[in-house]
Amino acid sequence: MSRPHLAGLKGKHVVITGGSSGIGLAIAQRCAAEGAFLTLISRSSSKLAAARHHIASSLSCNPDRIQTKIADTSNATTIISAIEESFEWKPIDVLICNAGLAMAGMMGDVKEKDLDLVTKTNFLGCVYPIHAAIPLMKQRSLQNPSSIVIMSSLAGLVPLYGINVYSPTKYALKGLAELLLLELLPWNIRVNLVCPSFTKTNLLEEEYFGGNEIIRTIGRKLYSYNHKALESSDDVAMKTIEGVKTGEFLIFTNAQGASLGPLTRGLIPSESVGTFIIELLLMVPYRFVSLLWFLNAKKLVHKMNSKTM
Amino acid sequence: MECWPWRVVVVLGVLAGICWADARRRRFKHIASLRGKHVVITGGSSGIGLSIAQQCAAEGAYLTLIARTLPKLEDARRHIIASLNLPTDSIRLKSVDVGNAEAVAVAIRDSFEWRPIDVLVCSAGILQPNFVEDMKPSRLEEVTRTNILGVMFPIQSTIPLMKTRSAHHPSSIVIVGSLSACVFLYGTNIYSPTKCALKGLAELLKFELLPYKIGVTLSCPSFTQTPMLAEAFDEAEEFVAMGEKIYLVAIKELPDDVARFTIEGFKRNEFFVSTTYQGVLVRTLGRGFVPPDSFLTLLVEVLLIVPLRILTFMWGIYAKHVLLTNEVPIKRKV
Numbered sequence: 268m269s270r271p272h273l274a275g276l277k278g279k280h281v282v283i284t285g286g287s288s289g290i291g292l293a294i295a296q297r298c299a300a301e302g303a304f305l306t307l308i309s310r311s312s313s314k315l316a317a318a319r320h321h322i323a324s325s326l327s328c329n330p331d332r333i334q335t336k337i338a339d340t341s342n343a344t345t346i347i348s349a350i351e352e353s354f355e356w357k358p359i360d361v362l363i364c365n366a367g368l369a370m371a372g373m374m375g376d377v378k379e380k381d382l383d384l385v386t387k388t389n390f391l392g393c394v395y396p397i398h399a400a401i402p403l404m405k406q407r408s409l410q411n412p413s414s415i416v417i418m419s420s421l422a423g424l425v426p427l428y429g430i431n432v433y434s435p436t437k438y439a440l441k442g443l444a445e446l447l448l449l450e451l452l453p454w455n456i457r458v459n460l461v462c463p464s465f466t467k468t469n470l471l472e473e474e475y476f477g478g479n480e481i482i483r484t485i486g487r488k489l490y491s492y493n494h495k496a497l498e499s500s501d502d503v504a505m506k507t508i509e510g511v512k513t514g515e516f517l518i519f520t521n522a523q524g525a526s527l528g529p530l531t532r533g534l535i536p537s538e539s540v541g542t543f544i545i546e547l548l549l550m551v552p553y554r555f556v557s558l559l560w561f562l563n564a565k566k567l568v569h570k571m572n573s574k575t576m
Numbered sequence: 577m578e579c580w581p582w583r584v585v586v587v588l589g590v591l592a593g594i595c596w597a598d599a600r601r602r603r604f605k606h607i608a609s610l611r612g613k614h615v616v617i618t619g620g621s622s623g624i625g626l627s628i629a630q631q632c633a634a635e636g637a638y639l640t641l642i643a644r645t646l647p648k649l650e651d652a653r654r655h656i657i658a659s660l661n662l663p664t665d666s667i668r669l670k671s672v673d674v675g676n677a678e679a680v681a682v683a684i685r686d687s688f689e690w691r692p693i694d695v696l697v698c699s700a701g702i703l704q705p706n707f708v709e710d711m712k713p714s715r716l717e718e719v720t721r722t723n724i725l726g727v728m729f730p731i732q733s734t735i736p737l738m739k740t741r742s743a744h745h746p747s748s749i750v751i752v753g754s755l756s757a758c759v760f761l762y763g764t765n766i767y768s769p770t771k772c773a774l775k776g777l778a779e780l781l782k783f784e785l786l787p788y789k790i791g792v793t794l795s796c797p798s799f800t801q802t803p804m805l806a807e808a809f810d811e812a813e814e815f816v817a818m819g820e821k822i823y824l825v826a827i828k829e830l831p832d833d834v835a836r837f838t839i840e841g842f843k844r845n846e847f848f849v850s851t852t853y854q855g856v857l858v859r860t861l862g863r864g865f866v867p868p869d870s871f872l873t874l875l876v877e878v879l880l881i882v883p884l885r886i887l888t889f890m891w892g893i894y895a896k897h898v899l900l901t902n903e904v905p906i907k908r909k910v
Contacts, residue, residue: 343713373784374728374777375735379677382728390773391720394708394766398716401709425865426779432728438776439724442769446760450707452899530865534759534858536889543889550881558867558874565786572787 272412272457272514273360277302280357282350284340284396285366287314289468290418290507293500294363296322297508299332306334306353308346308396309366340366340392341384350399358407361511362400364393365418369433369474371482377431389436393417394443401451408456414511415451416459417444421524424462424531428489428568429482430475445535448516457514461507464523465490467497481571489564491523515539529553591875598872606746606791606845607694611636614691616684618674618730619700621648623802624752627835628697629667630656639667640687642680642730643700646671674700674726675718684733692741695842696734698727699752701770703804705812708765716766723770727751728777739788748791748842751778752834755796755855758862762822763815763905764808779866782847791845795838796859798852799828814905821898824891827852845869860884 273279281298285291286307295305299322309315315335323330334356338349353359368388370381397415404413422430423437444460451458465471465486475482486492503520510518515538519525528537529546530553537543607613615632619625620641629639633656643649649669657664668690670683687693701723704715711719731749738747754761756768757775778794785792799805809816820826834851841849847869850856860877861884868874 343717347713374781375732375739375784377732379681379729379732382732383677383725386720386724386728386773390724390769391717394716394720395713398708398711398713401707423776426776426783428780428783431780432777434780435724435773435776439766439769439773442757442760442772443766446762446765446768447708449760449895449899450762452896453904527865530863533864534861534888534892536885536892547882547885550885551878554867554874554878554881557865558871560865561867564783568783568786 271512273414273512275301275512276361276508278304279360280304280306280353281361281363282306282308282353282359282396282400283363283365284308284346284392285418286363287311287318287335289470290463290466290500290503291363291365292318292321293504294365294507295333296325297501297504298361299326299328301508304332304334304357306336306356306359308336308338308340308349308353310337310339312337340364340396341387343391343395346392346395347399350396351403354400354403358411359400359404359413360411361414361416362396362404363416363418363507364396365416366392367418367433367436367470369430369470371430371475371479373429374431382432385432386436389433390439390443393440397443397447401456404456405454408454412455412457414457414459414514415447416461416507416511418461418463418507419444421462421464421527424527428485429479433475441533444516445533448535457511458516459507459510459514459518460516461503461510461518461520462524462527463498463503463520465492465497466503467499471497485567485571488567489560526553530557594871594875598870601870605843607748607843609635610695610839610843612638613694614638614640614687615695615697616640616642616687616693616730616734617697617699618642618726619698619752621645621652623699623804624797624800624831624834624838625697625699626652626655627831628699628752628838630659631832631835631839632695633660633662633667637695638691640670640690640693641667642670642672642674642683644671644673674729675721677725677729677732680729681733684730684737688734688737692745693734693738693747694745695748695750696730696738697750697752697838698730700726701752701754701804703764703767703808705763705808705815706765707763711765719766720770723767724773727774731777731781735785735790738790742789746789746791748793748845749781749785750793750795750838750842752795752797752838753778755798755850755858755862757794757796758858762819763812775864778847779864782866791842793838793842793846793849795834795841795849795851796855797829797834797837798855799826800831800834801828802831812905818898818902818905821902822895825854827854857884861888
């Protein structure tokens, strides 16, 4: 990468959806530590108040640097107003779309209203804030480098067994990010797609592994899920912010993620020549590895299934 | 030095063995014939869905066509019956909005009671060209509902029913996606993201349905001459002009050809069906982590991956140059 997109976050305004917990909160904390102004958006006013208090006290910073907005990202009217109001407070430099949901269960067993909810929250809940922010960002982005960050997941690159529509919605976010990356190129608005692995958050503990032994076993054996070695939200936050500054499109937060790069990056090549060459050399051997993985996956799924039958 | 001819012979022998095994595998059909089978097609009243319907009916399948407008459905049925001289009761119609979960559940249950469903083809989809920021939120919701939920709801209702008989009656779920699931499509806002979601859904379903002998096929056509595309092109000449510059080669194909490849594909339980040579190349790079079922395809792709990646690197530079040096199409609020 030749020149960083954003030198630092001091004095910049960062808006984070789903900013009151998990990865969103960790990102907020790090941004505040660098001197950014924050707007945290989430559905729960109590969680938002607690988040604001936590950040302000742990960093001894002025709580007025942190705004909170109550909005459901899947409700177009409220989230669009929230974004527009945030811009009026201070022009938005970085928009981080991080709000997301997951519900355990196989396709075919899940209720339709849950499919609807997860799709709306994970996909439209990312589209709506971006829809609102783009025209506002375009007014100033040529002189003020801006960024849109989409928090996806490795489940947006490989199918994640056991949580139905979560994976497909994350695939959609990759498509959205690639489209925006190119359409916003002339406006100096960078797009980043962050793909963390299993991260220690409530979403993982309660919703993904909520009570199901089969999903946990498959997670362990197939996706190398190790509850003792989960990524921390703070690590993910750090890698995200680094990526925003360099302007790198596809951000992996650990080695497991980076190893998926060669096969899943797709048609848009890496900006870094070094990454490009490494991935080029690894593509062929990794394709054979993916074949072995899939053969193993088939065996495991058949075995788990015959156990329950 | 002396043993290298033997090494070559051994390698060629192994490759020949693989080709032979693959040829045998390809002759094995997941669904040998559609005669007497029941095929349900969403979006079956026009475009690719209608072509698939026509070709399935020509093989002797029973059809249920699902779409929003009844007159179009009736036209479609009349057309198929007349052209193939079939009895009227071999084709049923359901006028349903695929984005309405309850209506879809009722329609699928009812279809299954008429005849058990062997193949579900999800072909319903809409395309509204414009930039993300210029689409009305209600339109964004409509596209998401039709293209993502409108595929998930029929699948959701069909899976439990298919599972009751698939062990002895090989069944298939077919998703008509698009090549834009692998490569962004300029000016179509959330269309390609919704198709990416369908690719993810197809990969997940393939995994989940492994124990049940329910095949999953994702068909990814290129630009196909359908009413949906014609309407989109009409509304969006500026985007098309920019698109032509970016994509260089954009093969327009016929819905009948897409249908033919799709049907051949799901009969063989091929996961990722491409319908043009351009599609095969895009698929090689865009396939993702899940490997092809055919080892032969894997070998061919492995040989192509590196040169293709280098080509796309150059194309990426070119595309960025086009985007930075051309006038952006004028935005309209739709």
